[in-house]
Amino acid sequence: MKSGQSRGSGRFGADVVPVAVPMAVMLAIGLWGLDRGGMWGDESVTFQVAQRTVPQIWRLLHDVDAVHGLYYLFMHAVLAVHPGEVVLRLPSVCAATATAGLVAALGVRLAGPRVGLWAGVLYAITPMVGHYAQEGRSYALVAAGVAASTLLLLRTVDGVGGRGWGPYGAVVGLTCALHELAVPVLCAHAVTLALLRVPRGLWSGWGRAAVAVALLLVPLVWVSRGQSGQVAWLVAPGWDRVERLAGNFSPGPAGPVFWGSLLLSAVGLWERRTAAVALPLLLVPPTVLMAVSQVRPLYHDRYVLYALAGASLLVAAGAGRVARALGRMRFEGRRMRVGGRRVHALLGAAGVLALVVTFLTQLPVHRQDRAAAHRPDNLAVVSALAVRQMRPGDPVLFVPSVGRLAALAYPKGFQRARDIALRESASRSGTLWGREASPGELRRRLASVDRVWVVSEPYALDPRWSPPDPVERAKLAVLREEFAVREEHARDGVVLRLHVRRQPADEPPGEPPGAATTARLPVSRPAAPRTRRRPGRW
Template identity: 80%
Template sequence: MAVMLAVGLWGLDRGGMWGDESVTFQVAQRTVPQIWRLLHDVDAVHGLYYLVMHVVLAVHPDEVVLRLPSVAAGTATAGLVAALGVRLAGPRVGLWAGVLYAITPMTGHYAQEGRSYALVAAGVAAATLLLVRAVDAGRARAWWPYGAVLAPTCLLHEFAVLVLCAHAVTLALWRVPRRVWSGWGRAAGAVVLLVLPLVWVSHGQAGQVAWLVTPGWDRVARLARNVVPGPEGAALWVSLLLLAVGLRARRTAAVALPLLLVPPGLLLTASQVRPLYHDRYVLYALAGASLLVAAGAGRAAGLLGRVRFDGRRVRIGGRHAHALVGVTGVLALTATFLHQLPVHRQDRSAAHRPDNLAVVSALAVRQMRAGDPVLFVPSVGRLAALAYPKGFARVRDIALRESAPRSGTLWGREATPGQLRRRLASVDRVWLVAERYALAPGWSPADPVERTKLAVLAEEFAVREEHVRDDVVLRLHVRRRAAEVPPGAATTARLPAGHPAPRRARPRPARW
């Protein structure tokens, strides 16, 4: 837990939030009725997390505070994985499993992110430990703590319910008696009934994950590299070898292997029909890999622990061998962390995230004048202004019709195409904040408002200056003069007062 806490706090202030974190930041600061209204239309799957973060950010709204619950959850998960290893295979395996979980880069990544995935991993680890305890206790009452922990975990993210399938496989491998199945079944049924309304509502909001693609073998390979403590080279093969040896520890493997394979496997399979898979949705499966590798190392250490060095002879047993095992374990874990250190360092840079909204806000402060109108293309780019409002305090969002909190949306409601054209007709300069892909010639948005933004800028404005940061483009557009209007663009000329209007020419008859 100490190692995980240190890894989580290291570089926690990256100097900027990215898009998903900014959603958490701005939604959690709304009132509870405003959050409740939002969940009826979007992000119901994150509803409980937003309410938790509403309490957290009420203490101090800051991006470091935003990430502290994930750090705490990652720290708790490392301890729970260690406790699970102790219960299944002894203190040495438990210690190694907890440290392996703590130093894996994927764990550190989500322990430093203001989203719910680290909390979900903590809940699943706790529920798995309670599953083992309930089976060992053999009493019906022992299953209620299991259900009480798993229910809110699934409400934090509905894909956590897949762990029930992994736990069912564990019980089958252990060949538990019917009374154990009965107790687990009642607890699991209660969890499913509680989560069903969330699944129903989120099904109607599936457009939020329309950007996901059907996963192929490359996704499977990427997940394997992420969950095995040794992403490449000799470290990867050593980890895979120890993982294979860990399968011989049947009691541990019966818990760890289903946890590692079943939830990702089910989600990958379902995503062949409807894409729903992302690595972060099954972050909790990583605990299974740590347990298996540690169990394999424990079996290897057991063999080494029976070796005794007596002069030039080798005998079985001895304190020296146990000391050698301890030193070897420490050196192996240290070498694994040092091998992954470049990945950890890279992950603590804001540039390693999909975007950095703080950079966009700082650029706006330097370039925009007070009162300047600004357009966001697409409208999701407004998240930069919502996360860092000081950067856009002096400018006017010319397309915005109703703010995000008042409209019950993530980034507000915009004017209709007609209203937007009239608003743009009244200005001679406008700033455009756009994603790089939105300015590509082949990009054709389905939203008519987005099409109107691009069409009016192309017809009536010219680019005066441009600034690019990562994948965000900041452009100043100024109105064209009449002589600069491109051929084919619509123009309107004003005649002097009293001047007769020209007669319209009669249209020529169409010819076949």
């Protein structure tokens, strides 16, 4: 009994350390620079929607963002504790930390403690993981759910009688409810079962779990299908997206680290059991989404973040195979003989050194990612500009209306201003950024003012931009016909302009808003306009 307990405790220690170390590394990376000084558009959607009442969230989901419904309800409970930017991102940090531990646990079960440790740390130091670990969206949580379900799948296959399909189905169902584009993980797991050549009884249990998940998702898919306009900005992926995904999944940049990882992944294919789990997880979800997206674009790298775990496992398995081969070798010289434990110690040190070097090569990327300017926009900066420039009672116009997210996320900057186009608030209207007045009503409101501040997206400054929304077209027409630009301030891809009513001697209608006036003013110009997708989409 004592000897058995001794072996069990030793095994426990050998299994815990390889899991705990990657979790500690991931937690440190996730918390590093977490408060970067501002939310960007998608995060602001999470922030403002999650602070609505549950009935208001439920009403919103009938028209938009049903795919994020469960996540918004979860974040509603989280932000009830404290509505702040750090708290907004903490669930993603915790989820990424858990995923690093789960990847390590998969490696331990498949190929031993050393491979598990390497796989978990590789996952933690990959920049793509660090990026979404610090984002107030659901993708890190989905990755954790997929890793947990993969571990449950493996434990059920290794068990007796397949009694673990209930927990497996529950975790997969919850994960897909967080984001329905996690469904391809079921295809990956089916390929894993085929490669492992499991008996028919296990296939039957897995099939029942998969059917239960599919039935659970039918209502969500039905509702979100009617909201597919949210992803109209996506395009069919080509080979350039494949190359980009390969780079994002690599723990290092193009060069020795990238090609070394690729080589170790190829070696890892010889570890048949590990490859049977890792390779389908790595390849099947991106392949399925890219194939579907040739007909109906649904692919984005972040939707398959969870597949990155397969890459980490393959690289670590390859490194483990090389280490075992070297461990069987003996090195002799005139003065010393190296073998056995010494070789294993040297290999362990070499593995640690390789991971440190890999992280250091990506350190500039990690640092850059922790700057608010590295995100598509920084709504805190927009609010700060408004505080400095607007006077109490000044009318403000958002072009397009999605720019109102800055006022929703940081209302302090706009509390002195008057939103001249707003007809009904976002929370009351069950929309993401509120309902605006009709084109006719908007013209009447603008006719009553002699000056108006315009918060503009860069692409809206392009005279060739022709929005499909009649309200947006009315905004541009009134500004062009009746107003001229007096001031312009640009910061982090957002432009704040003061428009004043044009006098009869000013430039004739038909020119871009403020074309003549702006040429005479020492205003700051933004960099070349960059088209940005509308926040709040999938």
